[in-house]
Amino acid sequence: MGYYTTSQVAKLVNLHPNTIRRYEEWELIPKPKRAVNGYRIFTDYHVELIQLARIAFEIEILQSGLRQKMWKVIRALATYDFQLANQNLTDYQTAVNQEIDRAHEAIEIVEGMLQNAVDENIPKSLTRSEAAAYLEVTVDALRNWELNGLLTVKRSANRYRIYNETDLNRLRIIRTLRAANYSLESILRLLLTLDQRCVSSIKNVLETPKPDEDLIAVCDQLLTSLELAQKNAIIVRQKIALLKAHYQATEKEESP
Template identity: 60%
Template sequence: MKTYSTSEVAKMVDLHPNTIRRYEEWNLIPEPLRKKNGYRIYNDFHVELIKTSRIAFQIEVLQSGLRESMRGIIKALANYKFDQARTLLDQYIVAVDQEIDRAEEAIHIVEYLLKGETKESSLSLKRREVAVYLGVTTDALRNWELNGLLTLKRNQNGYRIYKMEDLNRLKIIRTLRSAKYSLEAILRLLNFIDLSQVQDIRAVLNQPNPNEDIISACDSLIISLEKAKENTIGLKDNICQLQELSKMIERPTASH
């Protein structure tokens, strides 16, 4: 198997040499062997794993722990734990599907609200119960309320209570916030919804207005999630390729 210097690897994967060393520090690639002068010796496994990592992380909108899950997959590969990587990848796909479902649900809720339809419900939840249901922190809920995204009613004891309409609104907020929409942009969208000015919520999600101050590495949450899922097909192939490469490499001994 061929070996490469740091600068050679950097050129092959189109990254700065310092970034290659960062990959090692972050445990995203195996520890390389060293020459007598201390220079690192990389091989094809390192090169292919870095390429795999770049595919894995190219979708920036990886919410609800998805990015950390992908990091776990890459770290498993860096430790030659291929079966674990496959298991984590399967779990990742399930999580992405759940996020897509949540995004679709948010769209349906908005369309439902725009029609002016309401549904009576006796639902009454506390903040902690809502946080668990939505998979967010109570601090996040409190922050959204303080920023005017949600106005809650209080019960006779003065405690804040969450009704069905509040839960639906929070599902929209959660989806857009996970997609890196700013609180200001979300508030504008919610105001549009309240005034029934949004005709096509998919267009709003997929074609954000730059003036809305939307912090986004992609143009659409759903499209990004689907792209992330699409990338997993290639990642499965990459895992097989990396496993084969691992059989031909020399690994550092414990003394290293």
């Protein structure tokens, strides 16, 4: 087994030494032993676990507690509890699969809305509070969507916002996609494309940021990111098996 200082580990995993100390503080790696001089002593297990953690955290997805679920996987490995790590990873994979299903379902619902644009059940005109109640969202949500440019609402003679059928149809699309955790940027991109009547694939529009978008977050490519998380989880599962085998072999070597 190899033994390393903090700076040596940092060099091996291409991270700053302070980040290695953060991994210890966050309980993402086993607490290292100390040399006589007080310096931390890291092992191959630490190095391999940090490398595994970097793969695990590569996709920054926060909804449904996905990030926290992956933290539980790594923290279980930090205590050498491989069974718990695999159980937590199964929970993570189940949640990712559910999110993928929700994202696809939202696209199907929106496609159905667009194909059946005429809906006699949609009210002709509603105030903001009435629209919020009809859509089962908060007034603050409506206000936020308007502030982010997803909707421009006309005002009545008394200066109150009035939502017509077109507005309500648009809001139903926004609500459906937001419920599936699509970002406001992705939804705006889709709505602008719908306004231009040049949508060939809703999924492609939602998943393809424009070249001039300065900052692209994970949820601006929701399905793509979830599918990458799905693939990463498979890699993490394989590496857990390798980490367990390495740990058991080391324990066997060191046992009297």
